[in-house]
Amino acid sequence: MSELGVFEYIGTAAVKRLRQNKLSAGKPFMINSDDLPSGQSYLEYPDGIICIVKVSTNSRAFTIMAELDADQPKAFRTCLGIA
Numbered sequence: 001m002s003e004l005g006v007f008e009y010i011g012t013a014a015v016k017r018l019r020q021n022k023l024s025a026g027k028p029f030m031i032n033s034d035d036l037p038s039g040q041s042y043l044e045y046p047d048g049i050i051c052i053v054k055v056s057t058n059s060r061a062f063t064i065m066a067e068l069d070a071d072q073p074k075a076f077r078t079c080l081g082i083a
Contacts, residue, residue, distance in 0.1 A: 016082060019044075031080070040065065048073055 001009070022029045023046045031042040036052065043053045043062065050073045053062040068076065077083040 019082065042076070044073075050076060 019029045023044070026046050028046070029044045030053075031044060033042060036042070040052055040054050041062075042050055043064075044050045050068045052065045052068070054065050055062045074083065
């Protein structure tokens with residue numbers, strides 16, 4: 001594995017731990033994605049619901065734009081490798 005690959009693995013593992021810690025503490029976890037327009041992100045809640053949110057310009061608040069349908073969160077997590 002190249003040095004870059006090692007750093008990528010370490011970074012991915014750290015983000016996965018952070019996600020698990022936040023969800024376990026009852027807090028939502030924000031997932032940024034190039035699949036969404038600029039200023040939008042996914043927000044995963046501890047109960048499994050995932051919403052698309054628009055983040056305010058000061059990054060302190062967000063507006064819920066849509067909630068993924070019941071079967072979409074599982075497929076989304078599988079696609080990201082966090083299922």
